[in-house]
Amino acid sequence: MHTEQLVEVILPGVVEPEGLQVRHGGTVPSPGPGQVVIRMEATGVSFAEQQMRRGRYFDQPPYPFVPGYDLVGTVTVTGAGVGPDLVGRRVAALVKVGGWASHVVVDAADAVAVPDRIGAAEAETLVLNGITAWQMLHRKARVRPGGTIVVHGANGGVGSVLVQLALATGITVIGTASPRHHDTLRAQGVSPLDYRAGDLAARVRQLAPGGVDAVFDHVGGRGIVDSWRMLAPGGTLVSYGTAATRDDQGSKQWPVLKLIGRLCWWNVLPNGRHASFFNVWAGRSLGKDRFRARLREDLAEVFAALQRGDITPRIAARLPLDRAADAVRLAESGTIAGKVVLTP
Incomplete structure (x- = not known):
């Protein structure tokens, strides 16, 4: 018998943050x-989640739903066919939606051990952010020590995880950010712009x-052309978002499709440079088992980098789920560095 109660945050539709609904007292699944x-x-x-709140995420589910792209927690119950030794283990999971809840059901194969x-x-x-940074740097762009990236x-x-992984690999980093973050970036060894x-x-070329x-671009929009112009022959542009269109109206798919179309066109040009759109879920085209194995392997690498001191976790704030x-x-707000974490 479960004596605990379920707490979850519901996104009911296109709402301001205050429109999020906190539901207490449900049955733990x-x-x-x-x-x-x-x-x-x-x-x-x-x-x-910022895009989903606006109805702007490329393949979000219909409202209402529980947001939450990733989570870390302790296994409390296992289903049939899962060894009971998992109970009590701390694990991480990438779920896309559903993480903003006190209890979450996932396939055991999607739970990755946390040291x-x-x-x-x-x-x-470091779950979503670490996997994204690691796979873009080491699987997509494959930048070697001695290289230079933007x-x-x-x-x-x-970005902050990507910077730290690159520096630990011996890669020179040029980082774009608003001026208030430049001193912090310089202290890390980044050239800020x-x-x-x-x-x-032009300033990158200086x-x-x-x-x-390589250039890692989460902004999209018209600035993607600048990113392409920064590349050396043989360089790689990795686009992984369309932040520039977050507040746009109209189709949520069109900005992404337009961006992918442009990247595909650049790839056929005979100039030796490469362009690609990265999404962590695209790895499922490898097949579910290979996707999961790669996720476990890469997240283990990220956690090992944390334990070596190559990465410092950036927690901007910790707030309870009901906030x-x-x-x-x-x-x-655009005023923070790092990630806002929700706790039970």
């Missing part, structure tokens, strides 16, 4: 065959006259 129940210890506010010495909130900052939003959730100060591509080996509206407001 039971796992089906091959599944586990995770008692959430930390989940986060990512850019995806004992890593706290739940620290681990949470990271847009170098102070952000994904103000993304609002005009002709970004720092890297031959162009850079989800405040957490979203803070995450969208």
Whole structure:
């Protein structure tokens, strides 16, 4: 018998943050065959939830639903076919939706072990952000030590992890951010640029006259052309978002499709440069088992980098689940560095 009660945050439609609904007193779900129940210890506010709140995320489910892209917690119950030794283990899971709840059911194969010495909130900052940064740097762009890259939003959730992974690999980093973050970036060894100060591509060329080996761009929109112009021959543009269109009206698919179309066109040009759109779920085209194996392997690499001191988790704030509206407001304010974490 479950004596605990379910708490979850509902996104009922296109609403302001205050329109999020906190529901108390539901029945804690039971796992089906091959599944586990995770008692959430930390989940986060990512850019995806900011888009979903506006109805702008490419493939979000119909309203109402529980948002929450990833979570970290402890396994409390296992379903048929799952070894009971998982109970009591801290795990991380990438779920896309459903994480903003006190208890979450996931397939056991999607639960990735979190090393004992890593706290739940620290681990949470590195699930979606860490997987995205690791796979873009090491699987997509494959930048070698001694290379030079541009990271847009170098102070952000994904950007800050990407910067640290690159520096630990021996890669030179040029990072775009608003001026208030420049001292922090310089202290890390990053060359900071103000993304609002005009002709970004020319200023990158001053720092890297031959162009850079890779550009990581979460902004999309018209700025993607500048990102393409920054590349050296043989360089790679990795686009992984359309932040520039977050507040647009109209079709939520069109900005992404237009961007992918442009990247595909650039790829056929005979100039030796490469462009690709990265989404962590695209790896499912490998097949479910290979996708899961790669996720486990790469997240283990990210956690190992944390334990070596290569990455410092950036927790902007910790707020309880019933203050989800405040957490979203803070995450969208543009005033923070790192990730806003929700706790039970």
